[in-house]
Amino acid sequence: MATELLYLDDFNVLTASATVTAVTALDDGRTDIELDRTCFYPRGGGQDWDTGTIRAGDDAFTVQEVRLDEHQVVHHLGEGNLSVGAAVVLEVDAEQRAVNTRLHSAGHIVDLAVERLGLPWVPGKGAHYPHMSFVEYNGELPGDAEEIRQRVEQEVTAVIAEGSRNEIRFMPVAEMGDYCRHVPDNIPTNKPARIVLYNADFGVPCGGTHVQDVAEVGKLNITKVRSKKGITKVSYAVDGIN
Numbered sequence: 498m499a500t501e502l503l504y505l506d507d508f509n510v511l512t513a514s515a516t517v518t519a520v521t522a523l524d525d526g527r528t529d530i531e532l533d534r535t536c537f538y539p540r541g542g543g544q545d546w547d548t549g550t551i552r553a554g555d556d557a558f559t560v561q562e563v564r565l566d567e568h569q570v571v572h573h574l575g576e577g578n579l580s581v582g583a584a585v586v587l588e589v590d591a592e593q594r595a596v597n598t599r600l601h602s603a604g605h606i607v608d609l610a611v612e613r614l615g616l617p618w619v620p621g622k623g624a625h626y627p628h629m630s631f632v633e634y635n636g637e638l639p640g641d642a643e644e645i646r647q648r649v650e651q652e653v654t655a656v657i658a659e660g661s662r663n664e665i666r667f668m669p670v671a672e673m674g675d676y677c678r679h680v681p682d683n684i685p686t687n688k689p690a691r692i693v694l695y696n697a698d699f700g701v702p703c704g705g706t707h708v709q710d711v712a713e714v715g716k717l718n719i720t721k722v723r724s725k726k727g728i729t730k731v732s733y734a735v736d737g738i739n
């Protein structure tokens with residue numbers, strides 16, 4: 498059975514109870530486990546995995562890595578033993594999640610700003626990690642890179658100052674075009690399809706975790722804009738994170 502993804506329909510679930518459904522002992526003494534449900538975000542979509550702790554009775558296991566294998570979320574744990582059927586309590590590291598969420602959401606704010614500025618770009622891949630945050634677009638720079646960097650930075654600052662709460666909607670990929678300017682053709686099929694709707698009309702197909710209000714991102718700096726071989730890369734940093 499597929500792992501139930503508790504973070505998908507509520508970004509605020511940071512703790513939950515669950516049952517161990519599979520245990521794989523690794524050669525190095527550590528363990529991979531699967532659960533019936535999880536609030537740990539597995540790395541994906543340019544967003545890093547959640548860290549935290551899984552407790553079973555008096556035992557506590559450090560969650561070192563989380564990934565989605567087909568329909569199962571695999572939690573890679575530090576040393577210790579767990580058995581199938583064990584009842585566990587999940588605790589996501591709230592501080593680390595908040596960092597990942599703000600960085601991820603910042604990428605969407607860049608998208609919003611690019612859309613509002615009418616820049617002729619199609620969203621491509623993104624990375625929202627503390628050591629490296631950027632969004633790529635298919636399309637060339639229509640002018641001076643520094644001038645466009647400044648315009649994007651002014652626009653993201655305006656978007657954040659205005660504030661905007663978002664809304665989650667689950668829907669078939671075929672319907673996403675009604676809400677989203679761009680629907681990539683590589684949307685994962687191994688988890689429920691979801692969009693996050695900003696400003697009631699700017700939808701993004703996305704499985705990541707998002708701030709409730711864009712104002713929570715804080716000061717967003719556009720650090721670099723450059724174009725190469727038809728791809729424009731907008732790099733950014735969030736004050737207090739990177």
Ligand SMILES: [Zn+2]
Nearest residue numbers: 605703704705
């Ligand atoms: Zn997203």
